Amino acid sequence: MSQKPFHFETEVIHSGYSSEKYEGSLTPPLFQTATFTFDNALQGEKRFAGQEEGFIYSRLGNPTVKMLEDRMAALEKGEAGLAFSSGMAAVSAILVALTKSGDHILCSQGVYGCTFGFLELLKEKYGISHQFSLMDSREEIEKNILPNTACIYIETPINPTMKLVDLALVSKIAREEGIPVIVDNTFSSPYLQQPLLLGCDVVIHSATKYICGHGDVIAGIAVGKKDFMKKVAMTTQKDIGGIMSPFDAWLLLRGLKTLAVRMDRHCENTSKLFGFLKNHPKVETIFYPGDEGHPDFPIMKKQMKQAGGLISFSIKGTKETAQEFMDKLNLIKIAVSLGDSETLIQHPATMTHAVIPAEERVKMGISETLLRLSVGLESWEDLQADLEQALSAI
Numbered sequence: 001m002s003q004k005p006f007h008f009e010t011e012v013i014h015s016g017y018s019s020e021k022y023e024g025s026l027t028p029p030l031f032q033t034a035t036f037t038f039d040n041a042l043q044g045e046k047r048f049a050g051q052e053e054g055f056i057y058s059r060l061g062n063p064t065v066k067m068l069e070d071r072m073a074a075l076e077k078g079e080a081g082l083a084f085s086s087g088m089a090a091v092s093a094i095l096v097a098l099t100k101s102g103d104h105i106l107c108s109q110g111v112y113g114c115t116f117g118f119l120e121l122l123k124e125k126y127g128i129s130h131q132f133s134l135m136d137s138r139e140e141i142e143k144n145i146l147p148n149t150a151c152i153y154i155e156t157p158i159n160p161t162m163k164l165v166d167l168a169l170v171s172k173i174a175r176e177e178g179i180p181v182i183v184d185n186t187f188s189s190p191y192l193q194q195p196l197l198l199g200c201d202v203v204i205h206s207a208t209k210y211i212c213g214h215g216d217v218i219a220g221i222a223v224g225k226k227d228f229m230k231k232v233a234m235t236t237q238k239d240i241g242g243i244m245s246p247f248d249a250w251l252l253l254r255g256l257k258t259l260a261v262r263m264d265r266h267c268e269n270t271s272k273l274f275g276f277l278k279n280h281p282k283v284e285t286i287f288y289p290g291d292e293g294h295p296d297f298p299i300m301k302k303q304m305k306q307a308g309g310l311i312s313f314s315i316k317g318t319k320e321t322a323q324e325f326m327d328k329l330n331l332i333k334i335a336v337s338l339g340d341s342e343t344l345i346q347h348p349a350t351m352t353h354a355v356i357p358a359e360e361r362v363k364m365g366i367s368e369t370l371l372r373l374s375v376g377l378e379s380w381e382d383l384q385a386d387l388e389q390a391l392s393a394i
């Protein structure tokens with residue numbers, strides 16, 4: 001595979017793997033092993049001392065996991081990837097690696113509920129403070145960068161409010177200040193958005209979502225500069241231990257092959273359902289970055305290939321009306337997670353973002369009637385019919 005660069009659709013299938021090295025096996029082999037034997041004691045000594053390349057023990061690296069890490073690095077246009085047991089293992093390892101007691105983290109105006117929980121834990125246990133910001137102008141960003149700001153942490157689109165952050169703007173300012181920018185790219189996948197090309201430093205994924213695409217793995221990935229990722233691998237990851245199992249890496253390599261075609265279909269279905277929901281009299285507000293009336297539409301056009309596979313909308317009425325609507329759905333499943341083949345709906349205020357105190361949730365734009373729809377790969381006509389019958393029934 002020396003004749004790079006290939007297009008994304010080719011990289012997602014081929015990068016990080018050469019069948020010639022593995023008996024011609026077309027698909028990546030599964031190295032389901034905890035440890036690796038050394039030819040002799042000296043080889044073991046050299047591997048531990050970092051004087052000889054090679055595998056040691058699967059918490060420190062595994063060939064199948066490495067194939068996934070290399071493929072994700074290629075897709076995100078980064079130097080090195082690192083796989084984790086969950087998205088939260090990736091989020092926590094990267095934040096721990098970049099901060100020390102007394103530091104400050106500047107965050108986008110909304111983060112996934114457990115990321116919020118981890119930020120609170122850092123504050124309570126280690127005095128690492130954080131602050132949320134809309135990051136919608138140079139002044140707003142500069143004002144919130146403090147002398148002890150150690151990193152900037154961004155979700156875009158933000159879960160579940162679908163607000164966007166201008167990554168080129170933030171990374172330009174952060175670079176002037178020498179502060180690394182971490183982007184949780186879960187909602188977009190590298191097919192729709194490549195934050196490292198916009199000047200950001202580290203990309204994180206809950207690989208549980210679009211990277212996997214089949215709803216059968218919990219996993220995380222981080223991609224960034226080689227030296228930094230090596231440091232994370234040999235410190236926070238090795239010693240805290242949130243590593244990915246070889247079988248999960250194998251499943252992810254398999255799921256990834258269809259990322260580009262899946263994302264096109266997710267995006268197409270979502271834009272169709274947006275057209276239906278936008279005009280429905282029982283829908284109060286709707287948040288979708290592909291909406292020309294969305295305040296962040298110009299940012300979407302600038303930094304995303306398409307608008308993604310998620311829509312959030314609020315139902316006219318109360319929390320109970322929203323829950324009644326969910327209960328009336330037949331084809332669409334009530335479940336957290338996203339990026340699966342199946343269309344899923346969830347109620348952020350009582351589910352993914354329930355750990356966030358109510359007043360903070362409201363500031364983030366998460367009301368009691370807000371619902372998040374992760375649009376799957378089914379026929380959009382069938383999905384629309386299900387939404388229509390449930391809306392008529394409330």
Ligand code: LCS
Binds near residue numbers: 112155206207
């Ligand atoms: N980052 C984002 C943006 C997420 O949406 C999630 C999980 C995580 C990180 C954590 O990843 P995990 O450890 O679960 O692999 N988001 C979920 C959601 O919205 N519904 O269920 C889980």
